[in-house]
Amino acid sequence: MAEPSANLNARYPASQSAQELKDIFQQVTVHSCPRHYNFHMHTHCSDGKLSPGDLMEQAIHLQLKGFAITDHHTIQGYQQACKWLENWRWTHPSNWSSKHPQVKLPRLWCGVEITSSLLGIDVHILGYAFNPQHQAFKHYLQGGAPMGEDRQAKSVIQAIQAAGGIAVLAHPVRYRRSPEELIPAAAAMDIDGVETYYAYDHPAEWRPTPDKTARVQALASAYNLLSTCGTDSHGMTLTRRV
Secondary structure, eight states: OOOOOSOHHHHSOTTOOHHHHHHHHHHOOTTSTTTTEEOOBOOTTTTOSSOHHHHHHHHHHTTOSEEEEOOBTOOHHHHHHHHHHHHHHHHOTTTOOSSSOSSOOOEEEEEEEEEEEETTEEEEEEEESOOTTOTTTGGGGSSSOOOGGGGBHHHHHHHHHHTTOEEEEOOTTSSSSOHHHHHHHHHHTTOOEEEEEOOTTOOSSOOOOHHHHHHHHHHHHHTTOEEEEOOOBOSSOTTSOO
């Protein structure tokens, strides 16, 4: 049995194929989250309560197919989760193998959530499958919200895409301006997608808010944008927000 790789990017590359993830986003439906896919969650590396290890344990228990850790302005949670997953594979050789897996490991994608300015208000833009070492994007991963020109949504979108990633407008019905204003503006800046499926009223059992979802679905279709889903988990369970 081979020793765990010292270079985590060799096995869990941060700059994963954006096209592969786009293909997954094309398959996302109202039923995808929270037990198949979840592309919005936080650890204690930003403002969440779960450790990256605890988050990984829940992701495996839920048998997620794919997910992303999207801490604010940092990928420390993602990096720690990669190490946890590498150690898990090393210490559970009888439970996992590429030929005869007893445990189906979920696909972990690199992600981040960035505070940005769009139409004069603060919004959040999610980035996925980017290269965190890319010169255009490294300064967005220093733990603090960007300022000045770097905070402008167009700059954030361009930086994510320059780093090979996918840019998505998070929870577009949570802001001081309507999604009917924000989504067309973001689309004009060539954003890739919107977080269509989101539980705005924080139910005990996660499910997208029907009327708001319908509005975002219509706009995503009209502007040919990808749709994503996520619980935006900040608490102790991945199946709800808090």
